[in-house]
Amino acid sequence: MASHVIKSSLIEPDGRVLVDLIVPENQRDLKASEAEGMAKVRLTKIDLEWVHVISEGWASPLKGFMREDEYLQSLHFNSLRMKNDGSIVNMSLPIVLAIDDETKEKIGDANEVALVGPDLNTVAILRSIEMYKHNKEERIARTWGTTAPGLPYVEEAITPAGNWLIGGDLEVLSPIKYNDGLDNYRLSPKQLREEFDRRQADAVFAFQLRNPVHNGHALLMNDTRKRLLDLGYKNPILLLHPLGGYTKADDVPLDVRMEQHSKVLEDGVLDPETTIVSIFPSPMHYAGPTEVQWHAKARINAGANFYIVGRDPAGMGHPTEKRDLYDPDHGKKVLSMAPGLEKLNILPFRVAAYDTVAKEMAFFDPARAKDFLFISGTKMRTFARTGESPPNGFMCPGGWDVLVKYYASLQAEEAASAVVSA
Template identity: 80%
Template structure:
């Protein structure tokens, strides 16, 4: 995947709360940086300072100002360390799992309610909402929330404030289930294994206009969109919204549950490491050395700004993905090798699974990815070229403009308090045999290795250029594809024998 950032710029000029602490840092850049780069950074930081002075949001909200602790603040100098530098949307982290002592009574109540069976992806959304990733949302969307999300990518709170909400989090039901619910105000959600998962309270049932939902979320109704074909089109013609009471924490028992840290658990981990900045990196591919270069360079730049202990949240997506993506367990094994080999520093990196399903909805979805990390306590978000995008399902082109994701994040309503960190272009530099930042003056010396090309290398048993990925991490991918090919060969043989 080609990665992009405008030359000599790391911060899009949207977050004013860094201005007062970074002006001095801009004057002490390392000697290796060019004068042009320094001038560009000074212009950016000046813009941030002016934004702080002119933005009434930050002057009128003392809680938000207190959360924006930066190097040199009086709270920091007094010994107060706050890693949760950004308050959750709505001011309070939503957590919807009932207390252990209440679970027996809630299960008994659920057994007496009309039942709504939910699928695997629905269960992932229950997980997302229950832990507060979608704060302040407290359940599956009712119609007013759904329409605001679909048409405005945001929801207006009772106090008039706006929170970002770009993806509909909804539960579809069919005609038979709607009829069975009748006039009951509450329903029980029954999971894929037949167990009671949650009670949905004070429900509202409304029409599921699939065409409108697809068109507004993806910008196209072309056939072949993975989430659409596997989740939306087969679903029912009605949506049911309401407040969730989740009967117990969602577990998958796949050997990876210890990676599934909730927003509250992540905030505690940031505090225990005494982080003074947290920058999140979302991905659904294995980590190659170009990714690592970008993450390590981001940390270096935050240190230059004056932060003492910025922590990386390496946060792979763990929910629904399309069929040709590398499975989660393989990706997590590969990520562990990257840390074992020291490509990323384990002391300054937290690896955790983000439980959300993947839509591949480009600029619409990248807002959701950024918003959820606010609720986890990250105050910086790294955005790359064509985030959450994919190839057009029927035409040979990108579905979205590759630069629109980062531009949308810089303007999205409800994300004003989040610092956006765009990528620089990283590619394989044949002159030094390693991943490096792209230099247009010698473009012929660089090779761009996309995620698709990387997977083709591994599937065909080919080695990528030395320095593209740590050897132990590459071995994990090669072994996965060898096993997959053996399985496919066995299935073909069995089919022929039948």
């Protein structure tokens, strides 16, 4: 009798079909020569990351940069209504492409344009286009809840962008590659679903982070697997899914984070048999409860049916005042109520801290609060910069060494730069 194969498609992609906008290999030359005669739109590095995201189906059912009706639904309702059956899918961040007046003039009344990457290579074609006004203030206010100066994504990607948005159907000429030694980690939603099937997963729980993994994170992930086993699942698989697109300047760079994550698996802090480490290609907005919906929705498309949400997800300090920009608990509350995310199981983050009695990371016990030491990301970075070791048991030694070397190289660069400028 044939053995039953467990399918990881435990959760349907939004719109029921996983979007794949990459042109088949046998049509690429034809499409490339067609693109030569079109008006060109120059992409920034962040625009290219969004092309990557859309092309692989992370934003399913979106099939291109948003037209005005999709943009308005996303901006005002954090969701899109499907035209075929009226169902709602979550879409909390506008995924749009900005152009300036000169580019709009060149496009004229054309119906399609070629998208050109930062290296001037033709990346994609955008068809059945629609151009509409880019009201930056409204976009910023509704996405972040503030227009205070100093929001990283705003300063990098919105303020300098053009006053028009262009939407349409995307055809991507070949898979987006970065040639940075990390492309093998950039698994598409389709590839992830295939890997979950290969491992015969009967539950997939996703954890996104943009920081190094310490033993508190590992405790949370291992505890989540145990809880799923206790619920009767036979083979829950962890998708450890660090964000790989744009991040703010003081975040640890992707290559350093990936090296650190590798050490965590090598040191056995997480089990390589039940963990998949892959890069999520989305840029980071730092837009709190609005953005965390996007992070959760994208993992639905990758096949995850459980999502771990932490304290203050996608949050940051207020850019001009000494306080958090968002209420740290609102992210998990919003996820449990968000339209279009009903089919995803939300797992609230259990707070872990360093237990000074047990000398290890443990779940915080309010009854003996004085025994716990909270080591923030800022404090961790200070330890690494100064060469001071964190308490034994905070992070695996191999992972900590990666961070110490990174900050030592940063200080050497800063010293060299100070000498040159002097």
